[in-house]
Amino acid sequence: MKLIGLLDSPFVRRSFITARTLGIPFEHQTLSVFRNFDEFHAINPLVKAPTLVFDDGELMVDSSQIIAWLEHIAGPGKSLWPTDPSAYRRCLQLVSLGLAAAEKSVHRVYEMKVRAAEYRDPDWLQRVEGQIADTYALLEGHLGDSEWLCGDRVTQADITVAVAWRFTHFSAPGLLADSEHPRLAALSAAAEALPAFIAADYS
Template sequence: MKLVGMLDSPFVRRSFITARMLGIPFEHQSLSVFRHFDAFHALNPLVKAPTLVLDDGGTMVDSSQIIAWFEHLAGPGKSLLPAEPADLQRCLQLTGWGLAAAEKSVQRYYETAVRPRDVRSPDWLERVTGQIRDTYAMIERHVGDADWLCGARPTQADITVAVAWRFTRFTAPGLVDDSDYPHLSALATRAEGLPAFRAADFP
C-alpha cells in the first residue's frame, strides 16, 4: 500500500502515525495537492490528501476511513480504540474534537495563506479563530492528569489531538499559547516523543 500526501497535513500525518503504531506496512509518497497537482491527479483524480493506494490499485480517501481500514488490517489486540464502552465513547469524543480543531485550522490556513488578501473575509477569519480556541479549551478541560487521554497507552484520541495541536502551532504561531492549555501542551509533547510521531516529523 502507498499513503500519498504531505506530512504537514494533519490528516495525512494522523494516517501515517496510525499505520506505524498499528504495525501496518506501507510506502509513503510525499505529493502536494498544490505543487504536484498533475502527479497527484494521475494517482487519484480527486486530488485529495491523504490518498491510500491499495495493493489492487484502488484508492481510498478521508483519513478516518483510511484509519478504519488500518484498524481492520491490524487485527485483534492491536486496536488504537479502547474496548471498554465508556473509554471508547471518550476516545471517539476527543478524536472528533481533535478533528474539528484540525479542520478549522486548515480553513484558517487557506484563508490567510492561500486566498488572495483582497478577497479574504475578516468575519470568517475571526469566527474560525474563535472556534479553534474554543475547541482546544474544551479539550484542555478533558485532558486530566494521566499521561494519555483514554487509558494507560496512547489511543487514536491522543494521535488526533496531538497532530491537530502541532498543525495549529505550525500554521498559526502565537494563536494558541502553551500557558493557556498546559495539559494539552504536555500531552502533545509526550506524543511527539513517540517513535511513530518522530517518523512523521516535518520541518
C-alpha cells in the same frame, strides 16, 4: 500499499502515525495537492490527501476511513481504540474534537495562505480563529492529569489531538499559548517523543 500526501497535513499525518503505531507496512509518497497537482491527479482524480492506494490499484480517501481500514487489518490486540464502552465513547468524543480543531485550522490556512489578500474576509477569519480557540478550550477541559487520554496507553484520541495541536501551532504561530493549555502541551510533548511521531516529523 501506499499513502500519498504531505505530513504537514494533519489528516495525512494521523494516518501515517496510525499505520506506524499499528505496525502496518506501507510506502509514503510526498505529493502536494497544490505543487504536484497534475501528478496527484494522475493517481487520484479527486486530488485529495490523504489518498491510500492499495496493491491492486484501488483508492481510498478520508483519514477516518483509512484509519478504520488500518484497524481492520492490524490484527487482534493491536487496536488503538479502547474496548471498555465508557472509554470508547470518551475516545470518540476527543477524536471528534481533535478533528474539528484540525479542520478549522486548515480553513485558516486556506484563508491566509491560499486566498489572495485582497479577497480575505476578516469576519470569517475571526470566526474561524474563535472556533479554534473554543475547541481547544473544550479539549483542555476534558483532559485529566494522566499521560494519555483514554487509559494507560496511546489511543487514536492521543494521536488525533496531538497531531491537531502541533498543526495549529505550526500553521498559526502565536494563536494559542501553551501556558493556557498546559495539559494539551504536555500531551503533545509526550506524543511527539514517540517513534511513530518522530518518523512523521515535518517543519
